[in-house]
Amino acid sequence: MLKKLWGTMLAVTLVSTSLMGCSTETAKPAATEAAAQASEEKTAAPAAETPAGETGAKASEDGGEKKLKIGFSESTYSGAWRVAEVEDVTKYAEMNGYELIMTNADSNIEKQIGDVEDLIAQKCDLIVIVPVDANAVAPAFEACKSAGIPVIDMDTQYLDGKWKEDFITTIRSDQYQQGQGCAEWTVDHVGDKDTTVLEITGNPGQSDAQNRSRGFNEYVADHSNIKVIQQNGEWSRATAQEVVQNVAQSGQKFDVIYCHSDEMALGALLGLKQAGLKPNEDVWIVAVDGQKEALDAIKADEIGAIITCTPKGGDVLFDCINKYFAGDELEEEYFVHQSTITTENVDELYEVEGF
Numbered sequence: 001m002l003k004k005l006w007g008t009m010l011a012v013t014l015v016s017t018s019l020m021g022c023s024t025e026t027a028k029p030a031a032t033e034a035a036a037q038a039s040e041e042k043t044a045a046p047a048a049e050t051p052a053g054e055t056g057a058k059a060s061e062d063g064g065e066k067k068l069k070i071g072f073s074e075s076t077y078s079g080a081w082r083v084a085e086v087e088d089v090t091k092y093a094e095m096n097g098y099e100l101i102m103t104n105a106d107s108n109i110e111k112q113i114g115d116v117e118d119l120i121a122q123k124c125d126l127i128v129i130v131p132v133d134a135n136a137v138a139p140a141f142e143a144c145k146s147a148g149i150p151v152i153d154m155d156t157q158y159l160d161g162k163w164k165e166d167f168i169t170t171i172r173s174d175q176y177q178q179g180q181g182c183a184e185w186t187v188d189h190v191g192d193k194d195t196t197v198l199e200i201t202g203n204p205g206q207s208d209a210q211n212r213s214r215g216f217n218e219y220v221a222d223h224s225n226i227k228v229i230q231q232n233g234e235w236s237r238a239t240a241q242e243v244v245q246n247v248a249q250s251g252q253k254f255d256v257i258y259c260h261s262d263e264m265a266l267g268a269l270l271g272l273k274q275a276g277l278k279p280n281e282d283v284w285i286v287a288v289d290g291q292k293e294a295l296d297a298i299k300a301d302e303i304g305a306i307i308t309c310t311p312k313g314g315d316v317l318f319d320c321i322n323k324y325f326a327g328d329e330l331e332e333e334y335f336v337h338q339s340t341i342t343t344e345n346v347d348e349l350y351e352v353e354g355f
Helices: 002-011 080-095 109-121 138-147 175-190 207-220 237-249 262-274 292-299 314-325 346-353
Strands: 057-059 065-067 069-074 099-104 126-129 151-154 169-172 195-201 226-232 256-259 284-289 305-308 333-335
Touching: 069 080, 069 109, 080 099, 080 314, 099 109, 109 126, 109 138, 126 138, 126 314, 138 151, 151 314, 169 314, 175 195, 175 207, 175 226, 175 256, 175 284, 175 305, 195 207, 195 237, 207 226, 226 237, 237 262, 256 262, 262 284, 262 292, 292 305, 292 346
Parallel strands: 069 099, 069 126, 126 151, 151 169, 169 333, 195 226, 195 256, 256 284, 284 305
Antiparallel strands: 057 065
């Protein structure tokens, strides 16, 4: 997949921060129905359908046209979700005629702040930030504001930021609804049976982990037969595997594992097997994301359900960028769609939703 990534990027400027001093082995701080309708508070963004060459350009000093320069501060390149996101953003940047400069924070907030400062120095016309940390990223947004460069907040919310002051829009999945979707599946599955859920969270400092936890726990709070215990899985397959093994060895009983990412779900699956527990028999697993390896586990009847969180948001992103440079006002938030995948529809949605 990485060969494909670099091949795709030949026509686009990709600057890795490894040269300059984005649910780890996956994204460490930091992949409803397919045609889900957004609620009244949410805006569903249409896909960017602009042919290449018709946008992404501005007048140059010599009277010709020069490509607009988009900086993209990715939180990490690690893990299938982020790799798919990088590929998708790169594809849509090229399709829409923009120059793309992408940096990799490698899950380090200090590095991300430096990356954004470097993008500012390269005179980007707009910068997209995928925050490593929802609060600690503030200096990066402040630097862009001081430089007069518009910012799009993507994936992880900048919690202290204000729309139109610190960013022109936010593009993300509805992580609260993802958590609630996992809770709905759990409640439907266990019924009135006394149930202990082992919740394996992403990094607590990130809004996606916070929202997925809140969505799940607020829904199950109305069901007194369900008890939740939490452990931090750090978005990591290895950490989640270790968490499951340790909890099982401690003698703590649990009936369902809820993971904030399917990368952690795959680690939890290994942990169950090593603890001598049978997946989808002794313990059920429900998670968020949609990578094909996890969908294969649904096919094998080893994971109960996945609520999708697609990394393919490049169409929404560049639709917003096109609108901004055309002078159109953007909504405060745009949400990508999500689906619930189980054994009943995994074959139908495998290629559509999987990554």
